[in-house]
Amino acid sequence: MGDSSKRVRLDQRVIVDGVLELSRTEPTSRITFKRLGAALGVDATAMYRHFRNKDELTRAALDRLIGAAAEAGREAPGNWRSRIETFLFRLAELSLEHPSIASEGAVIDAAGIGDIAADELILEQLTEAGLAGDALIRAYAAISGFSLSQGAALAQEAMTVEGAARDGSIPWIGSYGVTNLAEYPHVYAHRDALFAISGMDVYRAGVAAILDATERAADGS
Amino acid sequence: MGDSSKRVRLDQRVIVDGVLELSRTEPTSRITFKRLGAALGVDATAMYRHFRNKDELTRAALDRLIGAAAEAGREAPGNWRSRIETFLFRLAELSLEHPSIASEGAVIDAAGIGDIAADELILEQLTEAGLAGDALIRAYAAISGFSLSQGAALAQEAMTVEGAARDGSIPWIGSYGVTNLAEYPHVYAHRDALFAISGMDVYRAGVAAILDATERAADGS
DNA sequence: ACCTGAACACCGTTCAAGT
């Protein structure tokens, strides 16, 4: 009473909004109930009335990101490939925007409606590409696995590195330490090119490889 | 004095041995300094004389796994593709054998000699495949990114799920909850095939996609 | 019905003290 705190009536949506806001404004610090509670003007333990535990809360937040990326993919112009590309790159953007959430991505298997929407998008677009049966399921698996794990990897980098570049421009290989590279001639020969690789370059290379393979499978079917 | 504890003289190698042993025998519990100290017959804080912090210790342990997988790849018979395949699948096996270490994989950028050995193997085999220049670097990026992030994802599953299947046979999609799938016709149509996908299926699909794309790039060069 | 706040069982990490 009296103070104009940010206290609002809590529900799952408001809490997930808060988590996403927190992960955006404080990208390098872990999400804790204490910080989340402070941001929402509520006690740290108030969340337990709405989520069973922190894992469920993290799942719900991640599900929102995946759902948003799926929506962007669905609305993208062009053919099936450009729609799946848009989904994957929007997910990368959102992962870099909310690193402390997205970095937990590898943990989670599909559960919420965002995940289902993403699965629907991928299956729909692959069907449009002409895939069916086992080949469709394999292509789905490759793309789905990529999106969860590689988005998480990108986010982990953004969270770990100080100064947190939000564009994925963090070097993939920081250094090879003091190791004498004489025993590793190929690494030595390409060391400049290797140091120039960014996390987003790795992501891009993965997307291109998986969609090239998918396109080839579709053409051959 | 007097008790036959497992106390040994500590050094980095002994500690990493202990971490790997612990992550193998207790796959579902997190690595803590207390548990590690108990296993080594030493106080929980004794590790700080040998590693700056827990992150460095985790890095060193993961580096060992990657190095072992690289060695397996190097010794594999066949052509460049089967050697890279062996590396990736051996890494998957080791990730499932040491889930609590491998699940941290996405965090880490190359630093130790295991990482360098893996980079050397990949570059060497891709060169043998006929790749050079930008195409070589792109193929390296796709494979390297895959190995770190997807191995971590596989391990996360194995750690989370009770009864911890060590063969990657955990379902990729646990369930779609209570959601009405009527709005998601493609998901609904393929629901049985989707539920049948295991974590290792996803890994296999990713390996096949990336190496298919690499082979195609090599043939076209 | 919903939120608070004390309490509990952990964590990683630091540092003075032991040997």
Added chain:
DNA sequence: ACCTGAACACCGTTCAAGT
């Protein structure tokens, strides 16, 4: 030189108490 153990600042989570 290396390890111990107390101490600190956190965590997630539970639960009785408030309103």
